[in-house]
Amino acid sequence: MRQTPVSFSLPQRALHWIMALLILFNLLFSDDLVRWGALYYGNKPIPDDVQLSADIHAYVGITILVLALIRLALRFIQGVPPEPEGEPAIFRLLSKVAHWTFYLMFIVMPLAGIAGYYFDSGAAALAHANQMKLVMWFLIITHIAAVAVHQFYWKTGILKRITTG
Numbered sequence: 001m002r003q004t005p006v007s008f009s010l011p012q013r014a015l016h017w018i019m020a021l022l023i024l025f026n027l028l029f030s031d032d033l034v035r036w037g038a039l040y041y042g043n044k045p046i047p048d049d050v051q052l053s054a055d056i057h058a059y060v061g062i063t064i065l066v067l068a069l070i071r072l073a074l075r076f077i078q079g080v081p082p083e084p085e086g087e088p089a090i091f092r093l094l095s096k097v098a099h100w101t102f103y104l105m106f107i108v109m110p111l112a113g114i115a116g117y118y119f120d121s122g123a124a125a126l127a128h129a130n131q132m133k134l135v136m137w138f139l140i141i142t143h144i145a146a147v148a149v150h151q152f153y154w155k156t157g158i159l160k161r162i163t164t165g
Helices: 010-029 035-041 046-078 089-118 122-129 131-153
Strands: none
Touching: 010 046, 010 131, 046 089, 089 122, 089 131, 122 131
16 A cells, blocks of 8 residues: 655656746746747747747647646656645645646646647637636636645645655
8 A cells, every 4th residue: 555645756846846837938928929029129020930939839838738647647656745634624625626627727728729729720729828828827826825825824834745845
């Protein structure tokens, strides 16, 4: 029988933070890469600039998808730490829902982007750029807020499990 870990493994922690940076990069900068290039060079973006920006966004998204699948495999193989003791049942449930929704988004959002970009699916591209983007922002903000509540209000030290272990 497998022993329950007290913190996330080093590979799990590394994947968490690498994915966080890549996701934030794609959420924050994907629409601005072309505009920044145009401003820097003082002209309107040319089709090659637009293509390069879209390619960077797509490659980062595909990387997120691959890392998410590895991360999910590690979750099943290595396990995850239990919820902090004393956490109210409703918050344990919300935590599970949020984490599994993250995993769903890590897979579905890049697939929708791939369908939109490489297979010209307008519906997939629209969902990827609008609804899925809003869901991802909501998850990120509530995730950070939940960590803050754990760390500073309940003082569970939960942040250590995903930082230093």
